[in-house]
Amino acid sequence: MKKLLLMLSLSLFGMAQAHAELHIFACEPEWASLTQELAKDKVDIYTATNAYQDPHHIQARPSLISKMRRADMLVCTGAELEVGWLPLLLRQSANDKLQPGQPGYFEAAAQVTLLDKPVQVDRSMGDVHPEGNPHMQLDPRRIAKVAEKLSERLALIDPANAAFYQQNYQAFDKRWQATIQHWQTEAAPLKGVPVAVYHEGYNYLFDWLGLKEIVALEPKPGLPPSAGYLAEVKDKISKEPVKMVIYSAYQSDQAAKWLGEHAHIPVVQLPFTVGGSDKAKDLFGLFDDTIKRLLAGLKS
Numbered sequence: 481m482k483k484l485l486l487m488l489s490l491s492l493f494g495m496a497q498a499h500a501e502l503h504i505f506a507c508e509p510e511w512a513s514l515t516q517e518l519a520k521d522k523v524d525i526y527t528a529t530n531a532y533q534d535p536h537h538i539q540a541r542p543s544l545i546s547k548m549r550r551a552d553m554l555v556c557t558g559a560e561l562e563v564g565w566l567p568l569l570l571r572q573s574a575n576d577k578l579q580p581g582q583p584g585y586f587e588a589a590a591q592v593t594l595l596d597k598p599v600q601v602d603r604s605m606g607d608v609h610p611e612g613n614p615h616m617q618l619d620p621r622r623i624a625k626v627a628e629k630l631s632e633r634l635a636l637i638d639p640a641n642a643a644f645y646q647q648n649y650q651a652f653d654k655r656w657q658a659t660i661q662h663w664q665t666e667a668a669p670l671k672g673v674p675v676a677v678y679h680e681g682y683n684y685l686f687d688w689l690g691l692k693e694i695v696a697l698e699p700k701p702g703l704p705p706s707a708g709y710l711a712e713v714k715d716k717i718s719k720e721p722v723k724m725v726i727y728s729a730y731q732s733d734q735a736a737k738w739l740g741e742h743a744h745i746p747v748v749q750l751p752f753t754v755g756g757s758d759k760a761k762d763l764f765g766l767f768d769d770t771i772k773r774l775l776a777g778l779k780s
Contacts, residue, residue, distance in 0.1 A: 502638055505548050505578070507556035507566065508535055509754040510617040511588055511626075513763050515555055517652050518631050522641050526551070531756035532730045535561055536702065540568040548573035551584070553637055555630065558587025559594060559614035583636050589614050591629040592622040595683050617753060619684035620660045620767060627652060659764060664689075667771045673778060676717060676745075678727035678736055681752065685770070694722050697735050705735050714743055724748050724777040729756035748777035 594612025671690035
């Protein structure tokens with residue numbers, strides 16, 4: 481009987497521990513990875529998208545609504561990156577904890593200064609974001625700022641583990657800052673290198689490392705290039721040469737390879753986010769692999 485009671489007590493304790501976990505709904509893999517760094521086993525994380533999906537265009541599936549209903553905290557990019565699907569999920573989930581303005585609603589973009597904020601926006605400009613370019617996950621300096629604010633938010637929602645989150649943040653930041661210095665040294669040959677990109681999603685990476693974007697293959701953000709426009713791009717880089725053409729793991733390689741073949745320049749696929757390549761398994765791997773691929777493109 482005592483053994484049975486002990487087993488029952490342990491079982492109930494285990495259930496309590498499981499329920500004590502915070503359920504996190506992360507919109508993109510980079511924020512799932514960062515949350516995992518800071519919260520370790522205190523959280524159960526669901527990632528709504530993967531590296532082979534365009535985060536602008538996600539279907540608000542019933543499975544996403546179900547996951548959001550159970551979540552204690554939402555960690556997303558913001559700056560209208562998810563404007564096409566996140567508001568619908570928030571309405572359908574009816575989860576008061578995750579609504580804008582609540583502690584459980586966390587936008588990474590709101591924690592940093594964004595680049596490329598347009599003076600005015602209209603439909604003719606394509607997928608332009610009024611608040612600024614939301615693709616800030618490829619600047620580790622901004623990641624560091626998000627990490628600090630995210631650890632504070634985790635502590636606010638789960639005060640019983642506040643010291644745990646702070647300790648993990650300090651350990652992460654120490655390692656992160658040291659690795660940033662290593663990446664900057666390694667990437668020094670990339671400074672000033674002119675490149676073509678498929679989509680203007682690398683502005684933060686270029687701002688950090690000093691690469692120079694000469695032209696984008698999309699005539700407007702989010703609008704696939706036509707054969708005629710690619711011919712114009714080829715003509716432009718014949719007058720203002722580039723060292724490589726860059727595209728992301730989630731994008732079609734057709735236009736980039738066409739330009740690479742006809743302009744005789746290397747074509748480089750970058751992971752863009754965590755999971756976008758075999759080596760980009762976490763945030764550290766994301767930047768390691770991104771820089772190595774760029775350097776390989778430069779050498780070739």
